[in-house]
Amino acid sequence: MKRTIDEINTRIKKGEAVVLTAREIADSLAAGKEKEVRKVDVVTTGTMGLMSGTYAILSFPITKAGIHRRFTRGTINGVPVSIGPAPNESLGIIDAFVFGTQESDDDPNYGGSFLFRDLVEGKEVTVKATSIDGTEIEAAMTIDEMGTAKLMSARNCFRNYRAMVNPSEKEFTSIFSNRPFRPNYGGITFSGCGHLSPLQNDPDLVSVGVGTGLLFNGNEGFVFSTGTRCSPKYPNLMTVADMKGMDPILMGGFRTAAGPEVLTTYAIPIPVLNDSILKSVMTRDEDIPLSIADVRDRHKIGQTNYGAVWTGHDEIITEDKRPCIKCKICAASNVCPTMAIKQNEAGPTIDRSRCVNCGACVIACEQGSFKGLLGNVKTSIAGQEREMPIVCRNSNRVGAVRTMNDLKNRILDGSFTMREKVADINP
Numbered sequence: 163m164k165r166t167i168d169e170i171n172t173r174i175k176k177g178e179a180v181v182l183t184a185r186e187i188a189d190s191l192a193a194g195k196e197k198e199v200r201k202v203d204v205v206t207t208g209t210m211g212l213m214s215g216t217y218a219i220l221s222f223p224i225t226k227a228g229i230h231r232r233f234t235r236g237t238i239n240g241v242p243v244s245i246g247p248a249p250n251e252s253l254g255i256i257d258a259f260v261f262g263t264q265e266s267d268d269d270p271n272y273g274g275s276f277l278f279r280d281l282v283e284g285k286e287v288t289v290k291a292t293s294i295d296g297t298e299i300e301a302a303m304t305i306d307e308m309g310t311a312k313l314m315s316a317r318n319c320f321r322n323y324r325a326m327v328n329p330s331e332k333e334f335t336s337i338f339s340n341r342p343f344r345p346n347y348g349g350i351t352f353s354g355c356g357h358l359s360p361l362q363n364d365p366d367l368v369s370v371g372v373g374t375g376l377l378f379n380g381n382e383g384f385v386f387s388t389g390t391r392c393s394p395k396y397p398n399l400m401t402v403a404d405m406k407g408m409d410p411i412l413m414g415g416f417r418t419a420a421g422p423e424v425l426t427t428y429a430i431p432i433p434v435l436n437d438s439i440l441k442s443v444m445t446r447d448e449d450i451p452l453s454i455a456d457v458r459d460r461h462k463i464g465q466t467n468y469g470a471v472w473t474g475h476d477e478i479i480t481e482d483k484r485p486c487i488k489c490k491i492c493a494a495s496n497v498c499p500t501m502a503i504k505q506n507e508a509g510p511t512i513d514r515s516r517c518v519n520c521g522a523c524v525i526a527c528e529q530g531s532f533k534g535l536l537g538n539v540k541t542s543i544a545g546q547e548r549e550m551p552i553v554c555r556n557s558n559r560v561g562a563v564r565t566m567n568d569l570k571n572r573i574l575d576g577s578f579t580m581r582e583k584v585a586d587i588n589p
């Protein structure tokens with residue numbers, strides 16, 4: 163079987179194309195409907211999780227022209243930004259790069275990634291800047307007053323990721339968990355959405371390349387280059403999209419034990435151009451390898467698969483107020499990486515617009531006020547059988563499904579058109 167994107171686009175326009183989400187493909191295969199799956203023209207795929215490579219470029223006026231030659235330092239909501247590269251001499255305008263992983267100077271629970279969501283939600287932010295002559299300026303503004311507000315990625319949307327454990331006898335603090343890793347294989351964390359992930363469905367990068375259109379945090383953007391640390395086994399992408407129009411539910415900050423991380427979401431259409439892509443879109447979680455690494459130096463020490471971390475486990479975490487004993491300090495609220503838990507006299511409530519279903523609250527609350535089966539990973543490491551509880555999921559399949567559904571609807575209603583790549587990604 164061989165098709166082109168033009169042929170598929172024509173079928174979409176005529177209302178003849180079969181467009182399915184990666185979740186629908188998996189459900190159909192589980193129901194024994196392989197024949198129907200083989201008719202698919204386009205699969206919409208998605209992933210949501212921690213992606214450190216996300217950064218913003220913002221441009222905005224801060225004073226009138228002709229007052230200051232240039233600005234050299236600045237913060238937004240306490241988050242240090244890099245001013246430049248263009249000095250905008252005497253224009254009173256700042257161009258600023260903001261890293262999502264940059265911690266705020268004032269608040270360890272805030273950083274660039276939290277700022278990105280605040281901006282997209284339309285909140286007013288405080289900009290402080292120092293001019294070359296030492297004058298300090300402060301201004302309040304919203305994203306609407308910014309001429310440019312784009313989110314970009316140095317390397318995001320890896321085909322899939324890894325699981326992390328701590329084999330040592332001491333706790334280890336890392337960006338790969340919301341809490342320090344317990345010693346002696348006491349807990350495992352992982353990233354990746356398995357068979358839903360975009361590049362898992364096009365592992366040879368047949369259709370995805372420079373120029374491929376996608377949804378980046380729910381807004382239309384595109385791939386502009388090969389990401390850093392890209393390899394044939396772990397390909398990834400440099401991407402860009404306008405922050406104005408992003409969906410705040412699909413983005414934001416995530417507190418890890420070693421500073422803020424960046425929740426980021428992608429949806430990418432995979433046109434089924436040949437049999438090899440069809441085979442990839444039919445791959446089950448159980449057949450997608452997931453390496454287990456020692457979190458201290460990230461070398462591989464074991465092997466499992468995405469079925470072991472997702473199949474039969476609860477993708478959605480819920481609260482149950484009844485067992486709550488109203489602890490003086492709520493351990494669950496304390497560890498929630500997105501600060502999604504609100505406590506009142508009745509007990510805990512999860513803010514669904516902020517929850518990323520990581521499961522940290524299920525582990526933290528000993529009374530069982532949070533429900534969700536996270537499961538254990540059983541595997542042999544260094545010749546010894548290990549069973550490690552999943553203590554934090556760094557990817558959220560609920561967000562991945564939300565964005566792939568959205569992309570499917572946009573393709574079918576004609577508001578999103580697939581286009582040919584203009585150059586290859588070179589892992």
Ligand code: SF4
Pocket residue numbers: 485486487488489490491492493494495510526527528529530531
């Ligand atoms: S939710 Fe759990 S940890 Fe929080 S106050 Fe209630 S019982 Fe304590």
Ligand code: SF4
Pocket residue numbers: 479497498499500501502503512516517518519520521522523524532
């Ligand atoms: S699963 Fe629990 S800890 Fe994780 S984001 Fe949701 S409410 Fe917070």
